[in-house]
Amino acid sequence: MLSRENVVREALSALEAQRAANMMEEKRRRAEAAQKSPAVARLLERREQVFFSGMRGAFASPAKAKEVSQNMQQQIAQINAQLRAELMGCGLPETYLQPVYQCPLCRDTGYVGEPVHEQCVCLKRAVMNRLYQSEGLQGLERENFAAFREEIFPDTPIEGRKTSQRTFIRKCREFCEEYADSFAADAGQGVLLCGRSGLGKTFLMNCIAQRVLERGFSVVVISAYKLIETMRRYQFGDEGLEQVQDLLSCDLLCIDDLGSEPMLRGVTVSALYHIINERRNAGKAVVVTTNCDSDLLYEKYDDRIGARLTDPSRMKVIPFVGVDVRRFAAQKG
Numbered sequence: 494m495l496s497r498e499n500v501v502r503e504a505l506s507a508l509e510a511q512r513a514a515n516m517m518e519e520k521r522r523r524a525e526a527a528q529k530s531p532a533v534a535r536l537l538e539r540r541e542q543v544f545f546s547g548m549r550g551a552f553a554s555p556a557k558a559k560e561v562s563q564n565m566q567q568q569i570a571q572i573n574a575q576l577r578a579e580l581m582g583c584g585l586p587e588t589y590l591q592p593v594y595q596c597p598l599c600r601d602t603g604y605v606g607e608p609v610h611e612q613c614v615c616l617k618r619a620v621m622n623r624l625y626q627s628e629g630l631q632g633l634e635r636e637n638f639a640a641f642r643e644e645i646f647p648d649t650p651i652e653g654r655k656t657s658q659r660t661f662i663r664k665c666r667e668f669c670e671e672y673a674d675s676f677a678a679d680a681g682q683g684v685l686l687c688g689r690s691g692l693g694k695t696f697l698m699n700c701i702a703q704r705v706l707e708r709g710f711s712v713v714v715i716s717a718y719k720l721i722e723t724m725r726r727y728q729f730g731d732e733g734l735e736q737v738q739d740l741l742s743c744d745l746l747c748i749d750d751l752g753s754e755p756m757l758r759g760v761t762v763s764a765l766y767h768i769i770n771e772r773r774n775a776g777k778a779v780v781v782t783t784n785c786d787s788d789l790l791y792e793k794y795d796d797r798i799g800a801r802l803t804d805p806s807r808m809k810v811i812p813f814v815g816v817d818v819r820r821f822a823a824q825k826g
């Protein structure tokens with residue numbers, strides 16, 4: 494994994510570039526508005542004059558600085574009111590000449606809070622997504638809704654049913670896309686994709702992760718194997734605290750292939766319970782793929798885990814059915 498310090502540094506320099514881009518955009522907007530309306534141009538010029546003469550005045554007579562600055566602020570407020578009216582008059586939003594930024598919380602500085610300086614959520618998300626994209630998400634640029642091909646699923650009825658596997662997977666895909674599009678950080682609604690391998694579960698989970706990520710949320714995709722490894726290292730060697738915090742705090746946690754991890758005594762079940770329960774209490778969602786059906790989840794882990802992963806008020810359980818598409822594709826040649 495990349496070092497966290499480097500990733501934070503990268504994210505901060507991306508914010509610096511963003512601030513430079515914001516300033517360019519502000520400049521462009523001023524030019525555009527001034528070109529549309531000579532009155533706007535005059536008001537902008539006037540505002541600048543008031544500002545600089547106010548500054549000079551405050552410097553020249555420090556005793557009167559307070560009075561000068563109040564006077565200046567009053568004049569600027571008046572000019573701003575006229576500016577807003579002018580902007581609307583020429584068909585631009587009244588906020589058009591206000592400072593531009595992507596994140597209203599930190600104004601693209603990455604930090605919030607006075608006097609305690611804290612990382613803004615936007616910085617935390619950027620760091621987390623960079624960290625986990627470096628390994629967990631490699632599949633995502635290939636495995637997304639746009640790349641989803643239903644024609645690799647047989648168009649013949651699923652054994653014992655009327656619907657074909659292709660129709661079935663199309664419905665699953667529709668559900669997953671809608672889920673990802675309406676995902677909200679603290680809604681706590683998750684998905685359990687279960688069934689044998691080769692039915693498209695991991696692909697659809699990656700599609701969800703990719704879409705939620707694109708929408709600006711923090712997403713961690715991790716195999717159950719790796720998750721247990723991380724928790725084990727933390728539990729026995731007090732390293733990996735930050736990774737464990739990421740698993741608990743990211744907006745969406747996607748656990749792949751639950752059931753394939755080693756069943757370590759005193760680790761696997763309690764670690765899994767800890768993650769799932771903490772996230773549930775915090776209203777945070779998990780998406781899980783597993784080869785186990787719900788009965789097996791109860792049996793293999795314990796009732797508390799089984800109940801949380803299949804709780805209909807919080808989890809949509811999708812049992813995948815059909816034949817292994819990798820074999821189907823091979824037969825088709």
Ligand SMILES: [Zn+2]
Pocket residue numbers: 596597598599600601602603604613614615616
């Ligand atoms: Zn921010």
